[in-house]
Amino acid sequence: DPLYVAYHDEEWGVPVHDDRVLFECLILEGAQAGLSWLTILRKRGNYRAAFAGWDMDKIARFSPRDVERLLRDPGIVRNRLKVESAIRNARGALDLIDK
DSSP: OHHHHHHHHHTTTOOOOOHHHHHHHHHHHHHHTTSOHHHHHHHHHHHHHHTGGGOHHHHHTOOHHHHHHHHTOTTSOOOHHHHHHHHHHHHHHHHHHHO
16 A cells, blocks of 8 residues: 555654654554554544644643544544543643653
């Protein structure tokens, strides 16, 4: 698949120092659990839109209503534990960055 080849050739193994990009990797890796990486790559743009462009400040303020909205979004993996962990991870990442 060209999407997978592009990821492998242009991103995989490349050092990253941007907090937003690192957070995206963390959330997408969590979403991938039990699924193929290609499945997640195909949904990547949808994740970016659903999760506020990976803005951790915004995600950390997501409410239970946002969780329900995300669970209805067919463009992402609609697993409650994965969605809620993304929000908790945003809060935890912000705690680390602020220290």
